[in-house]
Amino acid sequence: MAVPRYILMGPPGSGKSSVGRALAASTGLDWRDTDEDVSAGAGKSIADIFLADGEDAFRDLEEAAVADAVATHAGVLSLGGGAILRPATQALLEQAAGAGAAIVFLDVSLKAASPRVGLNKSRPLLLGNPRQQWLTLMEARRPVYERLATQTVVTDDLTPTQVAAVIEQGAQA
Template identity: 65%
Template structure:
């Protein structure tokens, strides 16, 4: 059974996608994103799933995508920012860590996330006052990210290459 070498978690704007792609390049491994998996398998955008069926329906699809990726993918895996919210998904992620997996929390401040996310794009959980929504999401999710992480990297002042290099150095000492 395959297991990802690295799993990236964190809020919107932390760099999970760009850092994941760069880590895949540096390691020669494949990169997979569970949000992309959900969109591909459902044939709809994440925003459309949220609008048409609600967050719980999305979380159910997301959990299935995470479980599949944890058992099928042996490269770098980027999870959606809210994947840690579902208790069953967290159990799967704990099992991955317990089996020796490297769970990387890409931490980021609101001031650094704002220009990255844009706060004007189609993000279903940032509707209304995006800065206030992002802060509320992070206040709720931070303890979950920290609980699951085996490695944490603050991405605020770092380039994608610097974050990827830091992760690989920390992974080697884990």
């Protein structure tokens, strides 16, 4: 199993993609995003998968994409915000941590996440009242993020490059 060096997880607006790209650039590792894998494999956007096929179908595709990425990618891996919801994915992340992967929870406050997320319709779980939906998601997901994380970085007042530097420092500690 080629375990990723870094696996980034967190809620919408935490910076998983932008930090992933910055971390890959600073370490010379390849970057991969499981949401991009799901979209490419399905031939449609995440929002379209949710609308046409439903959340359960999306989560099935996401679970398979994470399993493939963890098994084959040795660089920086950014997960979709809800990827950690499936027990099989949680077990896989625990195994990856045991094999040396840094499982990084990118934590962020609603205040900092709001301008990053906006009212983006490509985020189907935040439709309606995005702030309340985000808070509800975080209430349910925070315990899982915290349990799985080998490192937590609050991204509120940091640029992606600064977050990447904090992650690298933490991995060396």
